[in-house]
Amino acid sequence: MKKLLLAAAAAALLTCTWQAPASAEYLKEHRGGTMRLLARSAAGTLDPHINYTLQYWQIFQPLYDGLVAFRKADGKDGFKIVADLAEDMPAVSDDGKSFTFKLRKGIKFSNGQDVTVKDVVASFQRIFKVSGPTSGTFYAGIVGADKCLADTKSCTLEGGVVGDEAAGTITINIVKPDAEFIDKLAMPHAVILPADTPTEDVGSNPIPGTGAYTISAYDPNKGMTMVRNPHFHEWSEEAQPDGYPDVVQYDFGLTEEAAVTAIQKGEADWMYDQPPTDRLVELGTKYMDQVHISPLTAWWYAPLNTRLAPFDNEKARQAVAYAVDRNTLVNLFGGKVLASPVCQVLPPDFPGHVDYCPFTKDPGAKWSAPDLDKAKQLVEESGTKGQKVTVIVEDNAVSRSIGVYLQSVLSSIGYQADVKPISPNIQFTYIQNTNNKVQMSVSQWYQDYPAASNFLNILFGCDSFREGSDASVNISGFCDKAIDAKMKQAMDLGVTDQEAANKLWAEVDKEVTDKAAAVALFTPKHVDFVSKRLGNFKFNAQFYWIFTQAWVQ
């Protein structure tokens, strides 16, 4: 009987799906209202060419557009890149070094100005003029970028970004083929802004954009108000769809506990921060319908400094990798529903990922259990037993508990370990700087765009290591010339044969994992807790919840 009812329900559901109105009809039905979002704090500058935080990248999606954009779609469809301000995907030259875009006509900024070729050229110059955080990495391959990086103020990108106003085209030339260049163009750092935008960090003053919404008020201590862009018309539902709410009010200042309570009471619709762990049981039982759990292409890991004792010894590093119980860490993060144990760098279902786990009781594809005997044996063999190790973690509940656990593990295999929680505001830069002599830390990496190099090359490439710099994201200081050469080979191969490149990345992943430059801890999932009234929740794998595609009435 139950089966019959289930079948009937499924049939009804299918019928409903079949008869579901098109998004235009939904838009008519649910358009309007004020959506209230919450975050503990603001996330820095409003300048899309400078801000490098997930929190504001998510906000920038309905505000700004690039020539191309990640599709505003649910799940992994969000990794697909579509034409945005450009009419079509670019025409690429045979040598893979030249990309020509044709600019759409009739698009206006929120201040009423038309979007022109001049704006596009000026926007690319501005990335360098404001010393954007990725100007030296993502966009360093553009012809003329070297001069712009050397002298930011007089940047012209001559020969690099060439506009033809009469034809309405923009040609971007790069010095060598780059398989990820289109991904980089789809990032918020390459959005198109009016040509007269100040060439300095605008801080709390919003810059006019082309998206469906615009910021009407902003106070980093209080909140942000987004309203409809009066000059917006939908040109591509995939790239920049119209939104449902008339107003999006994003308030700052409430703690995570208070935010959960506000959503439970219907006073807010969503919180940016992850719900506190001691509220998870309650949310998972009493508010099941309001909780959305989404997989992330992210990595929690413990970088081991390969240039400092004891972890300049490969066996010592491997010992820690064998000893750490990933299940325990998963539990500390909130349980199996919220995280999965991992042994390698590339997250599951990521380009180049092939299951691999050498540091477990039964080495193979998946992690099973810690091997403490093997770990102790390796510590003995390494001759590092008894040495002091300090683990630097962020001073928040989850990171601190992971740090305390790692301290226990290190002590159990023969080290004199202690753990230091330091402010989350400085921990990430602190652990990067070699002057601070950090031996081990706990960190996280969330992809910029879906490419294996964004994990392997960024986190373990020789070029990512900078002595004495706060911006040395290769925290382990790992540099293996052979592996580095293979990474470069994989990046070059990606231009012509992405599948072959991914196979090569899988090899690199395996080799980096074997060297144990970092202990892979787990892959997290994302929890979104939303209000009862909120409908049409869509989680985009690239920029997370697409808030303007949800309705509140």
Added chain:
Amino acid sequence: MAALAVFVLIVIACLSAPLYARWAGVDPFVSTLDRIITIDGQDVPVMEQSTEGLGLGYTPLGPTWRLGNYFLGADNQGRDVMARLLYGGLNSLLISAVATVLTLLLGTATGLVAGYFGGLTDTVLSRLLDILWAFPIYLLAISLSIVTIAQGISIGPITIESGSLWLPIIIIGIVYVPYVARPIRGQVLSLRNSEFVLAAINLGVPGPRILWRDILPNVTTTLIVFVPLMMALNMLTESALSFLSIGVQPPDASWGTIIQDGQALLYTRPLVALAPGIAIAVSVMALNVFGDGLRDALDPRSKIELGRD
């Protein structure tokens, strides 16, 4: 006397921390997330995974109210809160007691020298105390802790490693020096003109000897009264620093760090934060009441101004 009795009981309980941990068979400094204990013949996990609904989250064991078997429950590392509370008390008491000794030594020496020698010495020392006094105490303590927390202190041959209990001891000991030095200086200023001191000076007794033999014994009563009051103050400061992760460092415990651990469990296991909070409140109250009683007993006429108006 009742206050003293309460405080002594707390001290005895905290001193018994290692015995309690051994008896309970727990290590309060090691994560035991997968431990299973037996209560009323039933196996109970220390950390329980939610199995209902979406199966989100873990909840630590609540209080069992059975001594030796997670009496106050577990924290988010599966550690016995009761054992940590006792160990934490030991550290909190140790830090506040040693910091009190340090404050009294430095404060007394400064007050004696400034009050007795007067002139330029008094001016210089008093201004230094004024500078120290001008900083909000907690802000000063937090600033010093943040500077020293990562790398420790290294002055000449003396090196104190980060994570050492000596760091909060020294910081707390220093920031409260004006609280002791100023009243002592005031007392010495008046003693300096008393007949027995003037007589000693006229007889050619050296200054240090007068300070040691004639003046110090006359300020001892004040110092004795200061002990419980300063200890209470230091205990509060230590708890605040540890709560902010800049005092006692994990996995070591103090009442402040346990409150911090409990902060993440306020909704499900409030006792983890409440228990050390109550312990601090009771200890500080006992010390203050005892200090007041001591002052009344030793010198009912004297009034010690502790803290700012």
